[in-house]
Amino acid sequence: EVQLVGSGGGLVQPGGSLRLSCATSGFTLSIYWMSWVRQIPGKGLEWVANIKQDGSEKDYVDSVRGRFTISRDNSKNSLYLQMDSVRVEDTAVYYCVRGSSVAANFDIWGQGTMVTVSS
Amino acid sequence: QAVLTQEPSLTVSPGGTVTLTCGSSTGAVTTGHYSYWFQQKPGQAPTTLIYDTSNRHSWTPARFSGSLLGGKAALTLSGAQPEDEAEYYCLIYDSGVRVFGGGTKLTVL
DSSP, X not given: OOEEEEEOOEEEOTTOOEEEEEEEESSOGGGSOEXXXXXXXXXXXXXXXXXXXXXXXXXXXXXXBXXXXXXXXXXXXXXXXXXXXXXXXXXXXXXEEEOOSSSOOOOEEOBOEEEEEOO | OOOEEEOSEEEEOTTXXXXXXXEETTBOOOGGGOOEEEEEOTXXXXXXXXXXXXXXXXXXXXXXXXXXXXXXXXXXEESOOGGGOEEEEEEEEETTEEXXXXXXXXXXX
């Protein structure tokens, strides 16, 4: 069974840092593009970042570029999102999403992890 | 960047048919936008129903179908079931940017 389990969320002060993790199982992570998508509670979805299978290509939404870093460790079956200089507007549920082998699309969603940025 | 417009809410009777649409502020949605449809139930993560305009995943019930209608991406539900009550989001790729719609709350009543 394919599983993606997000963790690492919590309460962080504006300007602080947080590292989200996504533990995957049931498939070979190194074959797939991966993404992070966030959702403000009660609101819509927003794509945040994606990463190629070997980490050689990364892309970010403009609002997080330069502050967030997506990475992966295929040997540990894990995806990460390093969040630095966080802002109140980064408050959201963050989902890791498996893509396909050819594109950073959105096939299978993990359980989300909640990030709250507040003083 | 495109802004996608979805119906805020729709109601369908059990067994009935309903079409949800997704329009773009930048013009007609085409197959080149590789539109997606996602279903999200309260307290759960989204699931992907349709990709590349009209393709179902193995887990997508056959009663869901994707298409293009009148320059918009469309999701048609034929034979609605109570368990289809959920929020539905569309997504398109617009000039390389991934854009989500605001969602349609579908009530089965």
